[in-house]
Every structure is written in structure tokens, then in C-alpha cells.
Amino acid sequence: MLKFIIKRVLMVIPVMIGVSIIVFSLMRVFSPDPAPIVLGQHATQEAITTWRMANGLDKPVVVQYLTYLWGALQGDLGVSYFSKASVAKEIGARFPATIELAIAAIIFASIFGILLGVVAAVKKNSIFDAAGSLIALVGVSIPIFWLGILLIMFFSGFLHLLPSGGRINVLLEPARVTGFYMVDAVIAGDWAALKDALLHLVLPSLALGMYSMAIITRMTRSSMLESLGQEYVRTARAKGLREIKVVGKHALRNSLIPVTTVIGLQFGALLGGALLTESVFSWPGIGKFTVDSILKSDFPVVQGIVLLVALIFVTVNLVADLVYAYLDPRIKYASKKEG
Amino acid sequence: MTGVPPGEPMTVTAGPAGTAAACAAEARGVAEPPPKGGHGEAGLLLQVRGLSTDFAMKKGTVHAVIDVSFSVREGEVLAIVGESGSGKSVAALSVLGLLQPPGRCVAGEVLYKGRDLLKLPKGEMRDIRGNHISMIFQEPMTSLNPVFTIEDQLTESIRLHLKLDRRAAVKRAVEMLRLVGIPSPEKRIKDYPHQMSGGMRQRVMTAMALSCDPDLLIADEPTTALDVTIQAQILALISDLRDKIGMAVILITHDLGVVAETADRVIVMYCGQVVEEATTEQLFERPLHPYTLGLLRSIPTMEDTEATEPLYMIRGMVPNPLHLPRGCAFAPRCDRRRARCAAEQPALIEVEGRKLRCFLFEPGCNQAATALSPESAQAGGAVRRADSEVAP
Numbered sequence: 001m002l003k004f005i006i007k008r009v010l011m012v013i014p015v016m017i018g019v020s021i022i023v024f025s026l027m028r029v030f031s032p033d034p035a036p037i038v039l040g041q042h043a044t045q046e047a048i049t050t051w052r053m054a055n056g057l058d059k060p061v062v063v064q065y066l067t068y069l070w071g072a073l074q075g076d077l078g079v080s081y082f083s084k085a086s087v088a089k090e091i092g093a094r095f096p097a098t099i100e101l102a103i104a105a106i107i108f109a110s111i112f113g114i115l116l117g118v119v120a121a122v123k124k125n126s127i128f129d130a131a132g133s134l135i136a137l138v139g140v141s142i143p144i145f146w147l148g149i150l151l152i153m154f155f156s157g158f159l160h161l162l163p164s165g166g167r168i169n170v171l172l173e174p175a176r177v178t179g180f181y182m183v184d185a186v187i188a189g190d191w192a193a194l195k196d197a198l199l200h201l202v203l204p205s206l207a208l209g210m211y212s213m214a215i216i217t218r219m220t221r222s223s224m225l226e227s228l229g230q231e232y233v234r235t236a237r238a239k240g241l242r243e244i245k246v247v248g249k250h251a252l253r254n255s256l257i258p259v260t261t262v263i264g265l266q267f268g269a270l271l272g273g274a275l276l277t278e279s280v281f282s283w284p285g286i287g288k289f290t291v292d293s294i295l296k297s298d299f300p301v302v303q304g305i306v307l308l309v310a311l312i313f314v315t316v317n318l319v320a321d322l323v324y325a326y327l328d329p330r331i332k333y334a335s336k337k338e339g
Numbered sequence: 340m341t342g343v344p345p346g347e348p349m350t351v352t353a354g355p356a357g358t359a360a361a362c363a364a365e366a367r368g369v370a371e372p373p374p375k376g377g378h379g380e381a382g383l384l385l386q387v388r389g390l391s392t393d394f395a396m397k398k399g400t401v402h403a404v405i406d407v408s409f410s411v412r413e414g415e416v417l418a419i420v421g422e423s424g425s426g427k428s429v430a431a432l433s434v435l436g437l438l439q440p441p442g443r444c445v446a447g448e449v450l451y452k453g454r455d456l457l458k459l460p461k462g463e464m465r466d467i468r469g470n471h472i473s474m475i476f477q478e479p480m481t482s483l484n485p486v487f488t489i490e491d492q493l494t495e496s497i498r499l500h501l502k503l504d505r506r507a508a509v510k511r512a513v514e515m516l517r518l519v520g521i522p523s524p525e526k527r528i529k530d531y532p533h534q535m536s537g538g539m540r541q542r543v544m545t546a547m548a549l550s551c552d553p554d555l556l557i558a559d560e561p562t563t564a565l566d567v568t569i570q571a572q573i574l575a576l577i578s579d580l581r582d583k584i585g586m587a588v589i590l591i592t593h594d595l596g597v598v599a600e601t602a603d604r605v606i607v608m609y610c611g612q613v614v615e616e617a618t619t620e621q622l623f624e625r626p627l628h629p630y631t632l633g634l635l636r637s638i639p640t641m642e643d644t645e646a647t648e649p650l651y652m653i654r655g656m657v658p659n660p661l662h663l664p665r666g667c668a669f670a671p672r673c674d675r676r677r678a679r680c681a682a683e684q685p686a687l688i689e690v691e692g693r694k695l696r697c698f699l700f701e702p703g704c705n706q707a708a709t710a711l712s713p714e715s716a717q718a719g720g721a722v723r724r725a726d727s728e729v730a731p
Contacts, residue, residue, distance in 0.1 A: 232484040239496040240468035
């Protein structure tokens with residue numbers, strides 16, 4: 001097991017180098033020159049040259065990349081062209097918001113996705129199955145930004161039940177310890193802040209999780225149908241077990257193996273920043289930050305975010321594989337010989 | 340409850356007195372259901388009457404089991420024999436109520452100690468399953484859940500039915516594993532199914548099925564997926580345990596060798612119907628139904644190695660279950676069919692204490708009373724008349 005983990009961690013290195021090369025070159029090929037954006041339209045040629053030299057943009061791209069890589073290896077991702085603050089700090093300030101949203105969305109998606117999938121499979125060809133399939137179909141096809149706007153219109157504009165955007169009422173913001181409002185509010189013992197933060201989380205996580213929920217529903221349904229047709233399910237019934245145990249224990253545990261991968265990949269995607277959702281709900285996370293930075297050609301920030309997202313994907317995949325081994329004892333990652 | 344229910348085979352009173360007595364006993368068992376909780380006078384444990392099971396498919400309805408009746412006495416081994424698709428497994432699953440849609444029991448009753456299992460509420464049926472009647476399936480590789488340990492799967496039914504706590508259940512599970520001959524059961528109980536061989540897994544399945552001391556074990560082709568030496572071990576194990584625990588066994592198989600070695604009585608099924616029922620001795624000594632005869636003749640014997648003639652084969656194929664022949668289902672493949680066979684369904688009649696579904700043995704049939712022995716048949720199909728053997 002340990003060997004497997006070490007192997008997987010070592011595999012991160014080539015992945016990260018590849019990703020950094022791609023994003024580095026793409027930014028330089030397709031993004032407009034950042035200098036006029038930073039200095040303003042009326043900046044002199046001299047000022048622009050000076051700025052480019054100061055930021056190392058006058059050197060050959062290969063040299064620029066190697067300098068960046070050397071810095072990145074030492075944990076220095078550079079500074080933002082605009083805020084002049086270090087990229088790590090800028091990302092660190094926004095990442096908790098994204099994580100909070102992603103966790104809420106994946107929890108929503110997993111619970112309802114698995115539930116709907118199981119019900120649809122157990123009651124195959126019934127009205128429940130049809131409803132589940134319909135929800136899943138709508139979930140994958142509905143554009144997030146449109147769903148977000150609808151949710152805001154209905155729950156915020158019409159019912160006045162939930163806030164339309166932001167993470168929290170500014171007046172209630174708890175003292176920053178971790179950056180996660182839920183955690184910070186609990187640490188501060190500020191229940192009003194916790195409640196407010198939770199209420200702010202409902203609509204965006206619903207909008208963001210809808211797609212993942214649809215995918216998880218479909219996966220669970222098909223995987224569950226397969227398990228239910230297996231002979232060990234019949235064995236479980238022949239033992240006289242209650243149907244809920246037959247389905248909930250014997251069939252579900254087997255069905256969850258492929259579902260776990262899907263949940264892992266979806267969570268990775270959600271962490272990578274929900275560009276549209278964060279924009280619609282003015283959620284101050286890295287998704288919104290990415291969009292802003294790309295538009296401003298803020299190279300170091302975009303590079304930093306992409307590297308982080310790549311790292312998250314690799315990690316999430318690793319975790320999904322480890323959960324696999326827990327769910328399915330037949331998978332042994334270590335080279336231990338089994339009889 | 341009086342008279343003969345519609346599912347009961349038509350009984351023709353046969354000549355010999357012994358048969359008549361057996362019939363009378365049978366009829367008595369039918370008319371008076373045994374007292375609840377106890378056993379019938381004749382020691383009848385399970386009585387299946389007129390069981391019919393359908394599968395409603397898109398292309399039409401498949402009648403997988405048609406008007407099947409049989410009974411199992413305490414401690415008896417009843418074999419159900421037939422080709423793949425003859426309905427033997429479906430009949431067994433119907434008994435335990437384990438059919439999944441689109442399969443459905445459409446008629447008949449399954450009386451277990453006098454209670455009709457088909458009409459039992461779900462909760463009571465669960466108490467029967469695994470506790471009173473348990474089942475071993477054909478595929479040991481897939482019948483165990485791959486993601487739980489043997490301990491987990493084995494103690495499940497013990498804790499459920501015997502109401503033991505975890506420790507006592509584990510102790511009982513280890514005992515059961517020892518009983519079925521798994522070496523160092525204390526260690527192996529922690530294993531996952533994939534860590535065991537096919538034979539070991541089938542032993543585990545057997546241990547699981549026997550863990551609550553069932554009155555009846557249904558073994559659905561328990562040895563088909565195993566190699567020959569393991570087959571013999573598992574069969575010996577089941578026979579051995581039957582003697583120790585005193586349970587009855589329904590052994591479903593297509594292997595007549597297995598039947599000869601283990602069964603007391605045999606039912607031969609073809610296309611969902613019982614075509615012949617006899618004691619094992621009767622069946623092997625003198626098969627009556629042309630299908631049974633064909634089955635026996637297609638077993639290679641030691642003498643065959645010298646023979647120049649190819650091994651006998653029942654000609655043709657099992658008919659498509661969606662389009663069964665109008666008359667006798669076996670007629671298109673039968674060497675002795677007559678015009679009537681293709682037009683009418685023969686009824687199950689009683690002949691010399693055995694049951695048969697063939698016009699050849701109906702009373703008054705002038706061609707009847709022609710019983711073939713495997714030897715004479717193999718010798719070239721010479722038909723030996725045996726008038727004395729059949730009721731006029």
C-alpha cells in the first residue's frame with residue numbers, strides 16, 4: 001500500500017511539469033500582452049519596456065519558463081501583475097471559498113445522486129425510475145448559469161428565502177482563522193454567522209452540484225442494476241435477509257466502486273473552480289479569480305491556479321483509488337502475493 | 340379442503356396392490372394438511388402442487404414451469420433432472436419465492452409443513468428462507484459477495500435466524516466451516532471469497548446453507564462448476580451431512596451419475612413439465628419415458644470404448660420455449676411418437692407406483708406396455724414387450 005502511494009506521488013512530478021509547460025506556452029501564445037493592460041492604454045513605449053524587463057518578459061520563453069520552474073520548485077509562484085501580492089497568497093485567500101462550495105456541492109450531489117440512482121434501479125421501469133432519469137437528464141443538460149439565475153429568481157427574488165449571492169453577510173463575517181466560514185464561525189462560537197454562511201451556500205451548491213448529481217445518479221443506477229442481477233444478491237435473499245439489507249448492503253457496496261471514481265473526478269472538477277457558478281453567485285473563490293486573471297493576462301496567477309488544479313486532480317484521483325481498495329478487497333495495490 | 344385439487348396429477352389406479360396403497364397414502368396426505376409446526380403423518384415435508392411459473396418477455400410469455408407437482412419427505416433426497424432450460428432451477432427458485440421479475444408463479448401451491456409458501460407474508464417467508472429451507476447455487480465463484488469476508492457473510496444468517504450475538508455467531512460459523520471440511524477455519528473465516536478456490540467457496544456456500552439446521556436443502560447444480568474430484572467431495576459432503584443432520588435434499592442436476600449416487604427418488608423434467616417420476620432404482624433399472632431413456636442412453640459407458648457405433652444422441656434440439664409444440668413437448672424428438680402425440684398433451688399418469696407423462700403408457704393404449712431397458716435399446720432398439728408390467 002505504501003509503495004503504491006509513493007509511486008503515485010512520484011508520478012505527480014511529470015504531470016505537473018507537463019501541465020506547467022502547456023499553460024506557460026498557451027498563455028504566452030494566446031493572451032494579449034499584459035504590459036498595456038497593467039500600465040494603461042496611454043503608457044509610453046519606454047515604460048512598457050521597463051515593465052517587461054522588470055517582469056522578465058523580455059527574455060526568451062525557455063529562459064522565462066526555467067526561471068519560473070526554479071521559483072515554483074522553491075514554492076515561489078511569482079507575484080500578481082496587478083495586486084503585486086504573491087500568487088500563493090492571492091490563491092490562498094480565495095481557495096477556502098471554493099473548497100467550501102465544492103464540498104457542499106459534492107455532498108448534495110452524492111447524497112441525492114446515490115439515493116435517486118438506487119431507487120431508480122430497485123424500482124426499475126416504475127414512475128420513480130422515470131422521474132430519476134428525467135432529473136438526471138435535466139441535470140446534465142441544463143446550463144449552470146441559467147439554472148443559477150432561475151434559482152436566484154425563485155428562491156431569492158420571489159420567495160425571499162435565500163440570499164442571492166456572496167458568501168456571507170459582511171456584518172456577520174467571523175474572525176479569519178482558516179478562511180472557511182463554517183469552521184471560523186464554529187471556532188468563534190458565532191451561530192448567527194454559521195447560519196448565514198450556510199444559507200448563502202444553499203443556492204450555489206445546488207446549482208453547482210446539479211450536474212454532478214445527474215452523473216452520479218446515472219452511474220449509480222446502471223451499476224446498481226448490474227449488482228442486483230448478480231448471484232450474490234440472490235444468495236443474500238436466500239438467507240432470508242430483509243430487502244433493505246439485500247439492497248443497502250450486498251448490492252450497494254459493490255455498486256459504489258465505480259461510483260466512487262465518478263464522485264472523485266467530479267469533486268476534482270468542482271475544486272478546480274466553478275467558473276460560471278462563482279460568477280453568477282458572486283462567490284469570491286478561485287473560479288471567479290481565474291476568469292478575472294485570464295481577462296487581464298495576469299500570467300503568474302493563471303499559471304499558479306492551473307498548477308494547483310492539476311495537483312488537486314492528481315490527489316483526488318489518488319484518494320479515489322485508495323477508497324477503491326477499501327471498498328473492494330480484491331484490489332491490492334501493494335505487490336503482496338495473494339493466494 | 341377435500342377432493343383432488345386441479346393441480347394434482349390425474350391418478351390411474353394401477354394393478355399391483357402396493358401401488359394402490361401408495362396412492363391411497365398420497366391421497367390422504369393431500370386431503371388432510373399436516374398439523375402446523377409438525378410434520379405430516381407420512382413425513383411429508385414439502386408438497387408442490389400444480390406449480391406454474393411464467394416469464395413475461397417482450398416477445399411473448401415463456402411457460403418455464405408447467406403444472407409441476409412433487410413432494411419431499413423428511414430426510415429424503417429428491418433429484419430433479421433435466422437439460423438446461425427444462426425449468427428445474429426456476430421450479431426451485433419458485434419454491435423459495437426467489438424469482439425476480441419478469442418471472443412469476445401463476446398457479447399452484449407450495450405446502451411446507453402444511454403452510455402455502457406462495458401465500459405467506461414477506462416477513463414469514465424470510466423466516467423460512469435460510470432457516471427452514473436453504474439453498475446452494477450453481478456458481479460458487481459468483482454466489483458469494485466479493486466485498487465481504489466469509490465471516491461477515493456466514494454470520495449474517497446465523498445472527499438473523501438463531502438470534503445469536505456476534506461472538507457466538509462467529510463460533511458457530513467456525514464450527515460450520517470445520518464441519519464442511521475447511522482446514523484451519525479460524526483463519527480462513529477472515530478471508531474474502533477471492534482468496535479461496537472454487538471447491539472451498541462451494542464448501543463455504545454449503546456451510547452457509549446448513550448453518551441454521553434447515554429441514555430442507557435445495558442444491559441447484561452444486562457441483563456443475565467444479566472439477567470432478569471436488570464434485571465427488573461436495574456430493575459426499577452433502578450426503579454425509581444429510582445423514583448427520585437428517586435434513587431432506589432437493590438435488591437439481593443434469594448429471595445422471597450424480598443422481599445415481601445420491602438420490603432416493605428422481606423427477607425428470609422436460610420443457611417445464613415433469614415427464615417421469617420414479618425411485619432411483621426404478622429409473623435406472625427400467626426407464627419408461629422415451630426422454631428418460633434417451634438421457635440414459637446418451638451416457639457413455641465403459642463398454643463403449645470398444646464399440647464402433649457412435650454414442651446415442653437425442654435427435655433435434657430443445658424447442659424454443661416461446662413456441663412449445665401443441666402436443667407432447669418431446670414429440671418432435673421422440674423415436675416412438677405417433678399421430679396423437681403431436682396433437683394432444685399427455686397427462687401425468689401413475690403407472691406401477693411411478694408417474695409418467697406419455698401416451699404409450701396410458702391404459703388401453705395398444706402400443707403400451709413396451710418398456711425398454713437401456714441394454715436392449717442400445718443393442719439396436721429391439722423393443723421388448725412386457726405386458727405384465729403395465730396395468731390393463
